[in-house]
Amino acid sequence: DGGITQSPKYLFRKEGQNVTLSCEQNLNHDAMYWYRQDPGQGLRLIYYSQIVNDFQKGDIAEGYSVSREKKESFPLTVTSAQKNPTAFYLCASSRSFWDTIYFGEGSWLTVV
Amino acid sequence: GENVEQHPSTLSVQEGDSAVIKCTYSDSASNYFPWYKQELGKRPQLIIDIRSNVGEKKDQRIAVTLNKTAKHFSLHITETQPEDSAVYFCAASPLGSGGGADGLTFGKGTHLIIQP
Numbered sequence: 001d002g003g004i005t006q007s008p009k010y011l012f013r014k015e016g017q018n019v020t021l022s023c024e025q026n027l028n029h030d031a032m033y034w035y036r037q038d039p040g041q042g043l044r045l046i047y048y049s050q051i052v053n054d055f056q057k058g059d060i061a062e063g064y065s066v067s068r069e070k071k072e073s074f075p076l077t078v079t080s081a082q083k084n085p086t087a088f089y090l091c092a093s094s095r096s097f098w099d100t101i102y103f104g105e106g107s108w109l110t111v112v
Numbered sequence: 113g114e115n116v117e118q119h120p121s122t123l124s125v126q127e128g129d130s131a132v133i134k135c136t137y138s139d140s141a142s143n144y145f146p147w148y149k150q151e152l153g154k155r156p157q158l159i160i161d162i163r164s165n166v167g168e169k170k171d172q173r174i175a176v177t178l179n180k181t182a183k184h185f186s187l188h189i190t191e192t193q194p195e196d197s198a199v200y201f202c203a204a205s206p207l208g209s210g211g212g213a214d215g216l217t218f219g220k221g222t223h224l225i226i227q228p
Binding site for chain 2: 043090
């Protein structure tokens with residue numbers, strides 16, 4: 001699981017600005033995911049991608065966008081349409097959609 | 113879709129004692145149940161998992177039990193140590209172990225505190 005790199009670790013954003021969180025993996029995994037974590041809420045799925053050039057909305061996709069142009073990269077953009085973006089964001093990947101998922105170190109986003 | 117309930121939300125035990133965290137799920141099609149440990153500000157890490165074709169799995173001080181009839185599964189930690197202090201998440205999936213939609217559904221977590 002050390003092969004999933006998220007950046008930046010900490011990010012501050014002004015209201016009304018878009019921000020992009022990076023996620024890179026060198027595990028040759030086909031599937032990648034973005035989760036949001038709030039206190040007491042567990043992990044909620046934002047978007048997932050089963051394979052390059054394909055992605056699907058998860059449970060809380062509104063206000064977020066993603067792309068999957070390369071197998072190793074799955075960036076998440078938090079748009080100004082996301083009403084409450086302050087959270088801990090976790091990227092994850094798995095060998096295939098059917099395999100165990102592993103998480104990156106996470107990115108803390110704070111809106112100021 | 114799947115709904116996973118996890119209890120308790122906070123659990124405090126004396127060092128050396130055992131800790132048990134319980135989860136229930138709603139979708140009888142779920143067949144994969146992992147447990148993740150998350151230390152403060154760090155990534156969740158898989159510590160043990162179980163599939164529906166077995167009732168119990170053990171790895172040193174950690175064990176997981178599954179009751180498919182009752183739709184619940186539990187994490188057992190024996191001889192607890194200070195480094196066991198963390199938040200533990202259970203999850204359930206009807207599609208194997210993938211994390212996509214209709215895949216893994218997580219519980220809300222249990223904050224385990226080991227008292228010295």
